[in-house]
Amino acid sequence: MQVVESVSALRGLLGGQSAIAFVPTMGNLHEGHVTLMREARKRGRIVVVSIFVNRLQFGPQEDFDRYPRTFAADCAKLESEGVDYVFAPDEQVLFPHPQDFFVIPSPQLADILEGEFRPGYFRGVATIVAKLFNIVQPAHAIFGMKDYQQLRVIERMVAQLNMPIAIQPNPTVRAGDGLALSSRNNYLSAAERSEAPNLHRVMRGISVRLQSGERAIAKREAEAALELTGRGWQVDYITVRRQSDLGAQHGAREPLVVLGAARIGKTRLIDSLEVG
Numbered sequence: 001m002q003v004v005e006s007v008s009a010l011r012g013l014l015g016g017q018s019a020i021a022f023v024p025t026m027g028n029l030h031e032g033h034v035t036l037m038r039e040a041r042k043r044g045r046i047v048v049v050s051i052f053v054n055r056l057q058f059g060p061q062e063d064f065d066r067y068p069r070t071f072a073a074d075c076a077k078l079e080s081e082g083v084d085y086v087f088a089p090d091e092q093v094l095f096p097h098p099q100d101f102f103v104i105p106s107p108q109l110a111d112i113l114e115g116e117f118r119p120g121y122f123r124g125v126a127t128i129v130a131k132l133f134n135i136v137q138p139a140h141a142i143f144g145m146k147d148y149q150q151l152r153v154i155e156r157m158v159a160q161l162n163m164p165i166a167i168q169p170n171p172t173v174r175a176g177d178g179l180a181l182s183s184r185n186n187y188l189s190a191a192e193r194s195e196a197p198n199l200h201r202v203m204r205g206i207s208v209r210l211q212s213g214e215r216a217i218a219k220r221e222a223e224a225a226l227e228l229t230g231r232g233w234q235v236d237y238i239t240v241r242r243q244s245d246l247g248a249q250h251g252a253r254e255p256l257v258v259l260g261a262a263r264i265g266k267t268r269l270i271d272s273l274e275v276g
Contacts, residue, residue: 001079003086007094007135010048010087014137019045022138024129027051028068029077032173032181036142037081039170043140049078050087050132052094056124068186087136094131103127105153109246113259114149114270117236122153129154133163141165146172146180148257148272152246172272178204180271187267195231195264202227203258203273206240210256210275228262236261236268243274 004010014020021044023036040047051074058064071088078086103126107115110122133141143151155167173181178200179193188196202224209220217240224238241248243255256275261268 017046020138021047021140022136023049023142024132026053027074028070028183029074030181040142047083048085049083054128103130142168145169192265203260206258207273207275234263
């Protein structure tokens, strides 16, 4: 495995290579990330992983400065998974000049849910992913499904900008008690970690009812939010949306997804569950 820090060096190494599979990350890797690397290996002859904490997707009051940075441990994991190249640029490499050109996703997709509670988040995500795609030139890129709205934003960006990249969704990896693995789980106290699986539990309850044919969706969303609030959570949303575009109107046979975001203590957790 080779660690590469400059754009020119990475392009020199990858030039002329075909079947590149790419996994963009912000580091602090866990087993969920590792499954992305394994999926990349199935799809590409060359596997590239980036580690870069992207300032553009953090709001002014968010955790950019304290986001966990564990580069040595991350590299050990990646090497054990047979990753070929780790692209680990610093900010000056990716932003040699102030960034005043951005990828602006459709407001109908990006200004709802996460975009409502984190204004500008998807602009930051789409811009950095577009930059990384331009540098790496992958044939495949692997993204986890926990960040479901992010996945849809990236899929639409690739389609509308005619990028020759296949976006591969990868199922959410969970702890034994159902909690979706996330780097931000490291922020949880012992008591908060014990409480955290209840986000998945109430979302799973909605999913089970929908699979049984129930369509009293608004009632179930409200009940789930009320239960979490009663347990001490600050709920941003618990909602059922169309899988295709995250629209709120549901036809009888449209595939649905349950999406949730809530804060326990100072830690904000998100999750998603496709129905069916």
